[in-house]
Amino acid sequence: MVKTSGGLPAAFTWRGNTLTVAAVLEVWADTGEWWRGEPEKIFYRLTAAGGLYELYYEPSSGTWHLYKIYD
Numbered sequence: 001m002v003k004t005s006g007g008l009p010a011a012f013t014w015r016g017n018t019l020t021v022a023a024v025l026e027v028w029a030d031t032g033e034w035w036r037g038e039p040e041k042i043f044y045r046l047t048a049a050g051g052l053y054e055l056y057y058e059p060s061s062g063t064w065h066l067y068k069i070y071d
Helices: none
Strands: 002-005 008-014 016-030 041-048 050-056 063-070
Touching: 008 041, 008 050, 008 063, 016 050
Parallel strands: none
Antiparallel strands: 002 008, 008 016, 016 041, 041 050, 050 063
16 A cells, blocks of 8 residues: 655555655656557655665556565
8 A cells, every 4th residue: 555645655655554755766668568558557666664766656547556665
């Protein structure tokens, strides 16, 4: 689950814990393999709970996904 504020992620749930976003570092759109019908995704690289994460949002389905956790 992702909570937003001003169109940006403000908090998200991972492993049953709600993490508050400290800062959104980058935002970019990716069309992926559009020729195969892959939908557009909007990626957010952010910091939360002392870690670095990437989430993406699919406008076509209205869903959020945790994409990457950096060590």
